[in-house]
Amino acid sequence: MGNLKIDKLTKRFGGLVAIDSLDFEVEEGQVYGLIGPNGAGKSTVFNCVSGFYQLDAGEITFDNNRLTTLKSHEIIRKGIARTFQNVELFKNMTILENLMVGQHINFKTGLFRHALRTKKVRLEEDEARAKASATLELLGIGGIENTYYASHPYGVQKKVEMARALVSNPKLLLLDEPAAGMNPQETKEIAELIKWLNEEKGITVLLVEHDMSLVMGICDQITVINFGKKIAEGTPREIQNNPVVIEAYLGKEEANA
């Protein structure tokens, strides 16, 4: 089964325990929410799954493969693509080129064919270009292929990043705050898109998001973490009524006030 299993994951930064023996399992076909106050450790979980961080303890498996022994560039070959909380697009490459890099693992040709730009290479390029354009179209941002990301508003940039993750044909999509910086209308569109990708394309989604209407609206299951520890797990309805969760969020609001 294409499940993502996080097992007793621990990650420390110096003296700080960012993730503390965290367990949860995303089942194939789910939209799974990972929420918690700022600094709770959500992005750190993503970076552990992507192989950017060495774990201090625990295990991460996907499709029954251990991810912890893989290099970070090998993760996407297992069918896991991701976006970043702070947009990490390639600045001096066009949007099209960004989405071509997103398909890096789908190309079959190597350096020598590239040097000669053989017919096979050109066919592959054409295919990848068509796929990039179609994906932009799907996300409602068609026609921006030959522009650079910095010339677009934040909401569009986040969509481009999502498109770049999608073109690799992932089984599991990790989205780190996809709706950040979007207005309510755009947020609604993103929610519909995630739902559509999940239901029609069969993509499993692990979602980190602060917009509660989005999370509660589309997630099948949610884990709430605070200070790197799981404080609750359940359906959106269960989470909304959980006093521990309410306290974690309210407590934070009081601290902010």
Added chain:
Amino acid sequence: MSNLKKLTDQHKKMLIIGILCILLPPILTSLGLLQGYFQYIINITGVYMIVAVGLNLLLGYTGQISIGHAAFLAIGAFTSALLVMKLGINFWIAVPLAGLVSAVIGMILGLPALRLHGHYLAIATLGFGVAITQIMSNMELFGGYSGLMPPGPTVFGQEVWLDYNLFGHFISGDLVKYYVVLIFVGLTFLVAANIIKTRTGRAFMAIRDSEIAAMAMGVNISKYKVISFGLSAFFTGIAGGLFGHIVGFISPTDFHLGLSLNFFAMIVIGGMGSLRGAVYGAIFMNIIPELFSGVQHLPTVLMGAAIILVTLFLPGGIVTLESKTLMIFRKLKGQLSKRSVG
């Protein structure tokens, strides 16, 4: 004719530039506008264009600095010279082989470079450049300080670096060299343009722009950095091979730190991450000083001033002038049509 119609604007432009490159020098020579020495400078500029393309792949496209590229020029020059002189291998095979030897050494240098970034990589490559030429100077094989004298190429056993008299037209040996360089420059641009338009080139640029995003997309950073070092050294090695046979005398001390810095400047001044920028950079760094050379003692000073002016006013390199001039032309055109309407 129908084939010509299928050509895109891009292809047409390339065709015109190619024809100009072939025809201009003999025409200018017969008009007495191009003398032997300047033809020699143009040939060397062509060789350095190949270096600039190679270095730009590494520096401009992959974002990895090198201040040691003169060493690869030396490796190429001596490899090709020794292959021809000691083993009797043909020039046309020896030069590409020199590129391959340089590529292998470039990839070996690329391995420790994987752990280094920015300033540290600059210093490491600088050290490599200095060390290589230092070691070469002390080895009998490379002729020591007195160097080697690589011969010109042969075709069917005949020397080709000769002055010819073609139907009453004088064709100098330097012009023959020019065409040999032109072949290599053309091939270099073709291959480099192909690479940057495909997955390999995009992996380079992705690494330059964001290593973490590149990794997340499945780009093996180490692999592509090593490939980039190898490719860069490959082109520079080929340029080195040509250099030796064209100049006819090479000594390890020719390939000093100053030359490496010149190559670095060609990229920054011409335009990082642009193949045309490599052309402009090579022309700027090699032709402009010759224009100043009439002025006693001043060429270096004027050259220094020119470099400062370009970096001050054209931060993206000379290549950015292209779009600027295009804009001015459009404006002028617009004003002219307005006037004709009014």
